[in-house]
Structure formats: C-alpha cells, structure tokens
Amino acid sequence: MNYSFWEKYFIESPSDITIIGSGIVGVSTAISIKEKLPHLDVKIIERGSQPYGASTKNAGFACFGSVSELLDDFIKMGENPCMEVVHMRWEGLKKLRARLGDQIMEYKNGGGMELFRNGDEQIMDECLGKITFCNEMMADHLGISKCYTEVKNDKVHRLKKEAIFNAYEGTINPVSMMNQLIKKAILLGVHLINGIAVDSIDRTNKKLMCASGLQINYGTLIVCTNGFAAQLLPELPVVPARNQVLMTSPITDLNLTSAYHVDKGYIYFRQYEQRILLGGGRNIDPITESTDEFGNTEIIRKYLLSFLDTIHPGSSDHVVHWWSGILGVGDSKFPVCKWVGDDVLVGVRLGGMGVAIGSYLGDKLASEVAES
Ligand SMILES: Cc1cc2nc3c(=O)[nH]c(=O)nc-3n(C[C@H](O)[C@H](O)[C@H](O)COP(=O)(O)OP(=O)(O)OC[C@H]3O[C@@H](n4cnc5c(N)ncnc54)[C@H](O)[C@@H]3O)c2cc1C
Structure with missing residues (x-):
C-alpha cells in the first residue's frame, strides 16, 4: 500500500477511542461519545468505502x-x-x-x-x-x-x-439514515477512515493489525462489527446470518402503504416509490445462510420470487436488482454489550431490528466509556 508518511502517522497514532465498523452502531457510538465526552478523540476504522455489512443494505423497516x-x-x-x-x-x-x-x-x-x-x-x-x-x-x-x-x-x-x-x-431509507449519521459524526470531530480492514487485534500491544500492513495503536477499542464479530473475537456468541433482498422495477398499480411482516418476520416487504422490496427467507435454508459471505442463492431466490408472485402476481418477471447483507444473531435477542478486558468494549448482535436498537446501543456503549 502506498501510504504517505503523513497518512500512515495519522492512521496509526492512537486515539482515545478507536471504533471498528461504521454501521449504525459504530457511528451512533461515536456520536454519543462526542456528545457526552467532547474532549475525547474518536476514530472509526471501516473496511468498506461505505458501511459494508447491514446498515445500508437493510429493508429500512423502523419496527x-x-x-x-x-x-x-x-x-x-x-x-x-x-x-x-x-x-x-x-x-x-x-x-x-x-x-x-x-x-x-x-x-x-x-x-x-x-x-x-x-x-x-x-x-x-x-x-x-x-x-x-x-x-x-x-x-x-x-x-x-x-x-x-x-x-x-x-x-x-x-x-x-x-x-x-x-x-x-414506519419505514426509512437506510442510506439516507447512514449518510446523515456519518455527516453528524464528522461535524462533531469524529475521524472516519474507510478502506482499512482489520485482520486481528493484538491485545497485548494494543494494536490493530491490518490487511494493508498498517498497525493502528488504540487507547480504548470498541468493536462494532456485528455479524463479522467472530472474525476478530471468536469467543463472542454471535452467528452471522445472511439476508437476501430483491427490488422490482416500478409497478403502476401498487399501493402497499405499510411495512409488511410475514412468518414471524422472516419474510418482509414494502413498497419503495413504485417498486416492491422483498427480502428474508433465511429460515428455509438456515445452514447455508449462517454465513458472513455476501451472495444470493438459487434456493432463496426461488422462494422469494414465488412469494413475490403471491404479493403481486406476475411481478417476479420485473425483478431488476438483488443484494444481500449480513446480520448478527445468537441464542438471545439481547445485543452483546460488554467489556472483554480493560480496554476492549464490544457492541454487536443486533438481530433483525438493528435500525431500531442501533442508536440505543450506541448510547449504552458511550455510557460504558463515560463510566470507565
Ligand atoms: C438484508 C437485511 C435487511 C434488514 N432489514 C432490517 C430492517 O428493515 N429493519 C431493521 O431494524 N433491521 C434490519 N436489518 C438488521 C440491521 O440492518 C442490522 O441489525 C444493523 O444494521 C446492524 O448494524 P451494525 O452497525 O451493528 O452492523 P453493520 O451495519 O453490519 O456494520 C458493521 C461494520 O463493520 C465493518 N467491518 C466488519 N469487519 C471489519 C473489519 N475486520 N475491519 C474493518 N471494518 C469491519 C463492516 O464493513 C460494516 O460496515 C436487516 C439486515 C439485513 C442484512
């Protein structure tokens, strides 16, 4: 990697607080810390050019x-x-x-x-x-x-x-939500550094070892990587769960005014502009879908397409976009919010309603920092 001296120095020097992950939890935590403790220096390390997990890939249900x-x-x-x-x-x-x-x-x-x-x-x-x-x-x-x-x-x-x-x-646009949260964090003085994947945490020397060869020193570390949490901290009780989603082209006679849940929330759909967004179904292939790999599979595609025709007959011919996102689940619906050592705090396992719980968890993590 061709980092300049200045870039390397800036990225590697320790901040009071270093957060891994710029999803709703990482960014909300950074905002809450700055609101409660404005003198602290806060840095977020994110592997993607934008959040690359669930926060910008979800269905936008505020439920x-x-x-x-x-x-x-x-x-x-x-x-x-x-x-x-x-x-x-x-x-x-x-x-x-x-x-x-x-x-x-x-x-x-x-x-x-x-x-x-x-x-x-x-x-x-x-x-x-x-x-x-x-x-x-x-x-x-x-x-x-x-x-x-x-x-x-x-x-x-x-x-x-x-x-x-x-x-x-209700419903939201998840990208608008995240863009605005990130803007707010930056205005509060948070440093967001994109494009750096953390490979491992060296807890003895308080360093993040990165794929790019960078070694980022930290003061207090907060891990907000949700479905990917076990990659860095395998002892955490978080299982990744992939969710696949489709979007149709505009359909003229559509009038779906709510956020719709079916099968205990395993299937969800809504109208966005004149399109149908439909996702879920991971319970029909739970072993394959317990993965932190992005992707779409034949079995879930077929299932969602057939359900799409139930919602609006013939619309399975009008699917124009597929994607997937990774959420973090486990035995309990409670998020994991705990210290794993004196200087590493974890806020993960958001489940299927992370848009709702994310800001609450961010506040809780910030309170943990304030009380430490
Ligand atoms: C398809 C789908 C639909 C959903 N629909 C809804 C919904 O409608 N309503 C709702 O409330 N919830 C929904 N959810 C759940 C919700 O989106 C999540 O619970 C929430 O976004 C989790 O936020 P987070 O910040 O914890 O994790 P994430 O948004 O996944 O953020 C974690 C971040 O960590 C980064 N990261 C991971 N590992 C590393 C590393 N090693 N180094 C650097 N960076 C790293 C990732 O790139 C990512 O940006 C849905 C989830 C999915 C996948």
Whole structure:
C-alpha cells in the first residue's frame, strides 16, 4: 500500500477511542461519545468505502416487533426480558428520529402490518387472540395505547384476509439514515477512515493489525462489527446470518402503504416509490445462510420470487436488482454489550431490528466509556 508518511502517522497514532465498523452502531457510538465526552478523540476504522455489512443494505423497516415475534420471544425469554428488548428498540427509534429528524431519512409512518399465509391459520388465530394481551404489554412497558389492531388485509389478495396493524411502525431509507449519521459524526470531530480492514487485534500491544500492513495503536477499542464479530473475537456468541433482498422495477398499480411482516418476520416487504422490496427467507435454508459471505442463492431466490408472485402476481418477471447483507444473531435477542478486558468494549448482535436498537446501543456503549 502506498501510504504517505503523513497518512500512515495519522492512521496509526492512537486515539482515545478507536471504533471498528461504521454501521449504525459504530457511528451512533461515536456520536454519543462526542456528545457526552467532547474532549475525547474518536476514530472509526471501516473496511468498506461505505458501511459494508447491514446498515445500508437493510429493508429500512423502523419496527420493534410483530405479534407473532412477540409471542415467540415471550415464550422463549419470559415477559420482562422480552419486553426489555422491545423497550431498547423503542428507545432506539425515538433516539434516531430525534437525532436526525424524519425528513432527512425519509421516515414514513405507514405502520407495520403482519400478514398470514394460507396454512398459517393456527398461528394466526393465536396472534389474533392475543392482541389485547400484547396491547397491555405495550401499554405497561412502553406507555403506548392500542399498539395492535385487527384489520382487513385488502391489498395482498393471495394472503389471508385477517391482518394485524401496528400503528407505531414506519419505514426509512437506510442510506439516507447512514449518510446523515456519518455527516453528524464528522461535524462533531469524529475521524472516519474507510478502506482499512482489520485482520486481528493484538491485545497485548494494543494494536490493530491490518490487511494493508498498517498497525493502528488504540487507547480504548470498541468493536462494532456485528455479524463479522467472530472474525476478530471468536469467543463472542454471535452467528452471522445472511439476508437476501430483491427490488422490482416500478409497478403502476401498487399501493402497499405499510411495512409488511410475514412468518414471524422472516419474510418482509414494502413498497419503495413504485417498486416492491422483498427480502428474508433465511429460515428455509438456515445452514447455508449462517454465513458472513455476501451472495444470493438459487434456493432463496426461488422462494422469494414465488412469494413475490403471491404479493403481486406476475411481478417476479420485473425483478431488476438483488443484494444481500449480513446480520448478527445468537441464542438471545439481547445485543452483546460488554467489556472483554480493560480496554476492549464490544457492541454487536443486533438481530433483525438493528435500525431500531442501533442508536440505543450506541448510547449504552458511550455510557460504558463515560463510566470507565
Ligand atoms: C438484508 C437485511 C435487511 C434488514 N432489514 C432490517 C430492517 O428493515 N429493519 C431493521 O431494524 N433491521 C434490519 N436489518 C438488521 C440491521 O440492518 C442490522 O441489525 C444493523 O444494521 C446492524 O448494524 P451494525 O452497525 O451493528 O452492523 P453493520 O451495519 O453490519 O456494520 C458493521 C461494520 O463493520 C465493518 N467491518 C466488519 N469487519 C471489519 C473489519 N475486520 N475491519 C474493518 N471494518 C469491519 C463492516 O464493513 C460494516 O460496515 C436487516 C439486515 C439485513 C442484512
């Protein structure tokens, strides 16, 4: 690599805080640190020319949980932990919207809609029967009323007529969100250095060993690499999960006004301009999709194309773009937010609602730094 003396000196010299990863968590953490502790010098190291994980590749759902996901988590985690995670998403979304403003990230308050397929009758009946219960939970833990309502699905004819509307969810443009967060961080004095992949962390000598041969010294290190976390810290309980997404060309008679969730959120779709965005389905090929390699596979493509024709018959012929992103999951829906040594802090495992939880986690990581 042809770094000048000045470049090498700047990149390698230690900052008070060095963050790896410029996704929503890394950048939100940097902003929160600068807000709380403006005297600290903060540097972010990012391997991509822009964030290269999930934060600019996601579907842009500003959501915090459909009834089927909530009931599932409730059984697996118990009421308080389940609602604690929902609360983190709720607070994170509030923070993100307050920080950036709705207009700049194209926030639209179209609500979230849970739909059910033919064959999903059992889970559908269970969800419909628990709306009051879920509304009570939301009222108790978030202080909001009438979160979920049973409504008629009159837009997607090949799915069940019964649907559940969440009045408090919305959608954003993830690239606008990230561009604005990055701009804010830079205005606060954060140094964002793109195009440098960290190969390993030398914790004894407090250095990041980089693919380019650079050795970046750090004071306090914060690892915000989510689905890629185990590459640098294999002991972390984070499993990568690839999500594949498609976008159609503009379709004239489209009128999908919400953020739609199906199959406990494993399938998601929405309208963007006059196009359909559809993604997910990793649960039908879980072993292959537990990967941190980007890519699209035949099995998921077929599955999503067939589902696309369910939403809007014939539209599988109008797919113009495919991509994938990598998220970080694990046994628990709680993000991993902990010190792994005196000077290395970790903020990873955002799950499928990282747009919501990201700003909350950034604030939490900054508080950890402030208290250390
Ligand atoms: C296809 C898809 C759709 C999704 N849809 C939604 C949605 O609609 N709503 C929602 O709330 N959530 C959604 N999510 C989840 C959400 O996007 C993530 O939870 C969130 O973006 C995670 O943010 P992060 O900052 O933790 O990780 P990331 O955005 O992945 O950022 C990690 C960064 O670390 C960098 N990095 C990794 N390793 C290294 C290294 N060794 N050296 C240097 N840099 C490194 C990466 O390049 C990356 O930029 C979706 C995820 C995917 C993949």
